[in-house]
Amino acid sequence: MILKNLDNIGLDNFPVAIFGSGPAGITTALELEKKNIKCLIIEAGDEKYSETSQTFYEGKIIGDQITDLSLSRLRQFGGTSGHWGGWSKPMEKYNLELWPINENKLNPYLKRTCEILNINNQFRKSSVNEFFNQIEFQYSKVRFADKFKNYIKNSNNILLILNTQLSHFVGHNNNTKYAVCISNDTIKELRTKYFILACGGIENSRLLLWTRDKNQKFIDNELPIGKYWINHPWTLGGRGVISRKKLKEKLGNDFIEQNYLLHFAAKKELTIKKKILSAAIYMGAKEDTKIYKDIIKDILCVAPEYGKKIARMIFKKDLKCGNIFMQLEENPTENNKIVLDKKKDKFGIPMTKLFYKKSKYTLKTAKLFMEEFGNLCRRNDLGRIAIKDRIYNLEEYEDLGTFHHLGGTRMGKDKFDSVVNKDLKVHGVNNLYVSGSSNFATGGYTNPTFTIIQLAIRLAEEINKRLYI
Ligand SMILES: Cc1cc2nc3c(=O)[nH]c(=O)nc-3n(C[C@H](O)[C@H](O)[C@H](O)COP(=O)(O)OP(=O)(O)OC[C@H]3O[C@@H](n4cnc5c(N)ncnc54)[C@H](O)[C@@H]3O)c2cc1C
CATH class of the missing domain: 3.50.50.60 (FAD/NAD(P)-binding domain)
Structure with a gap:
């Protein structure tokens, strides 16, 4: 009643x-x-x-x-x-x-x-390497x-x-x-x-x-x-380009296309090795065409050959390309x-x-997570990651909204x-x-x-x- x-x-x-x-x-x-x-x-x-x-x-x-x-x-x-x-x-x-x-x-x-x-009771997890899993959310x-x-x-x-x-x-x-x-x-x-x-x-x-x-x-x-x-700081960690085909070969699973977002999370091993908190990132599973040009321009400036390769991948529609958002942990x-x-x-x-100060530990987590994810992409030639300057320089992460x-x-x-x-x-x-x-x-x-x-x-x-x- x-x-x-x-x-x-x-x-x-x-x-x-x-x-x-x-x-x-x-x-x-x-x-x-x-x-x-x-x-x-x-x-x-x-x-x-x-x-x-x-x-x-x-x-x-x-x-x-x-x-x-x-x-x-x-x-x-x-x-x-x-x-x-x-x-x-x-x-x-x-x-x-x-x-x-x-x-x-x-x-x-x-x-x-x-x-x-x-929602479906399905939360698949696929190991990418010793430090990262691809993870699955459901959207209610x-x-x-x-x-x-x-x-x-x-x-x-x-x-x-x-x-x-x-x-x-x-x-x-x-x-x-x-x-x-x-x-x-x-x-x-x-x-x-x-x-x-x-x-x-x-x-x-x-x-x-x-x-x-x-x-x-x-x-x-x-x-x-x-x-x-505590909350879950939500921030823009940087930008990235990742090859769909190579990622799929590496992961050997099929939940790249099914999700509209692509999520990766830290394994415990990463938090121990780098002495950081846990975190996850996501990027759109569909190419964000609006920022293609910007990204290619940036890459062409520093790595012209790679820039051309990226342009070819875009032509073949083999790219995930766009902003990388981070969901971060905070230490209480x-x-x-x-x-x-x-x-x-x-x-x-x-x-x-409410007394609240952002934590340096979380900022360090953002930087080291992105660096290690960048290493993963580079070593496996999956793509390239650019870390946001203020995170890379350990100055600050931007707060996109505190909802938790x-x-x-x-x-x-x-x-x-x-x-x-x-x-x-x-x-x-x-x-x-x-x-x-x-x-x-x-x-x-x-x-x-x-x-x-x-x-x-x-x-x-x-x-x-x-x-x-
Ligand atoms: C924009 C936004 C997006 C979010 N997205 C997600 C998401 O994608 N995934 C996720 O997991 N979480 C998300 N969250 C968080 C999620 O909404 C909360 O975790 C969830 O609603 C918490 O449930 P709750 O019942 O504990 O509190 P609430 O949902 O806040 O409910 C508290 C209730 O208590 C009532 N109340 C308050 N004071 C009193 C009082 N004195 N006496 C009687 N009743 C009172 C309120 O009216 C309310 O009905 C989001 C939050 C926001 C703001």
Whole structure:
């Protein structure tokens, strides 16, 4: 069922309340429903986009400027999936090494995650050499509100309440007693057994910090809430020309034509050998004719013979040619963090202040990845790569948009290194869980939503165990 606000309705027989109706929140609700467990979804926004709702997402960024926080997420039913790109793939096994769970804990949910995202469960990988794999993404077109609206409307187990925002939780003796919510400008107390905070990669930290401020004895002061915030820097690494035919001979596989983009990712060996983080690159699988001329002109200046060869390859349509975009990993640091600002929203909740500095380690990763990929192309005569000057000179990488908000409530073993445990439960609180990419201990290079959904399915299993086993 879907209600427009939290009126005087009986909520006694809902043992679980989920805050946030993005991919994380909706997924857990769907899985609980399959287990015949009733749950509430409390959503701050309405069914559709509204400027008024988005203003609650404004925040200050101190340090290196990244995409405005009110533009890089959506505060409405379906959450940020309302304008996401849909790129989907499980994380690399080696990117989970610092997590308290490994890929065996996520793999059981691959198939179901693909069903939710309407994508094929196919993520092929082909070794190019000791340092690189060609990798495969799937591209989901699912908008969670569109796909699941009718399902939720007709569900007897899921009650979605719109236009109702969580302010904070109240609890003591290691238990959350109730959530303070605001609906129709009125404060309501919402009581249930299990509380799941799924408000996205910034709000999860903001709301937990506010909860700690409101009742200090409830949430441990030592939990690093808001800290180790990371994203996936997305940048232009350079340009390249690669021979289709030679690449196909080298790879001996057939997923060059099928994908509209061609992706390569670092193997663990590259990160060890070069002492860098993980990263991936992609370029259009179709020739980008607009930049042909520029590239050939550049090559003719420095290597006339090779330039002529390139021109011939273009004539034979044997070339992938164009910009090389990079998806980079960042190392989590205590200094990149979300804190509460002095400025408050209209309900008196402090706004977000994000401290963020780009990392030199990521810049070095961009340079050395591109250099090594260039070596691969040259040694095998696959083509040529030109690294962007500012990356080559280790000056800076350009930020093309920061859309993945990771960390802040990271998973780990104890309160000294993390906020939630391997089951996403807040350390020291029996019945409060956090769901979403704020839980990522490290980010790898892979887009996060696939992993968010795997974790959200796993969370429903955990809640089921807690309720019935
Ligand atoms: C332009 C863009 C492109 C992207 N492309 C990709 C991509 O290609 N692949 C990929 O994997 N990821 C992509 N992402 C990231 C992806 O959108 C997020 O990872 C995903 O939406 C996170 O899901 P979530 O449920 O954790 O958070 P969200 O989707 O942000 O949902 C949070 C929900 O909580 C609600 N909420 C917030 N505050 C409160 C409150 N106080 N009380 C109650 N409810 C509240 C919000 O209204 C929202 O519904 C992209 C993001 C952007 C901005």
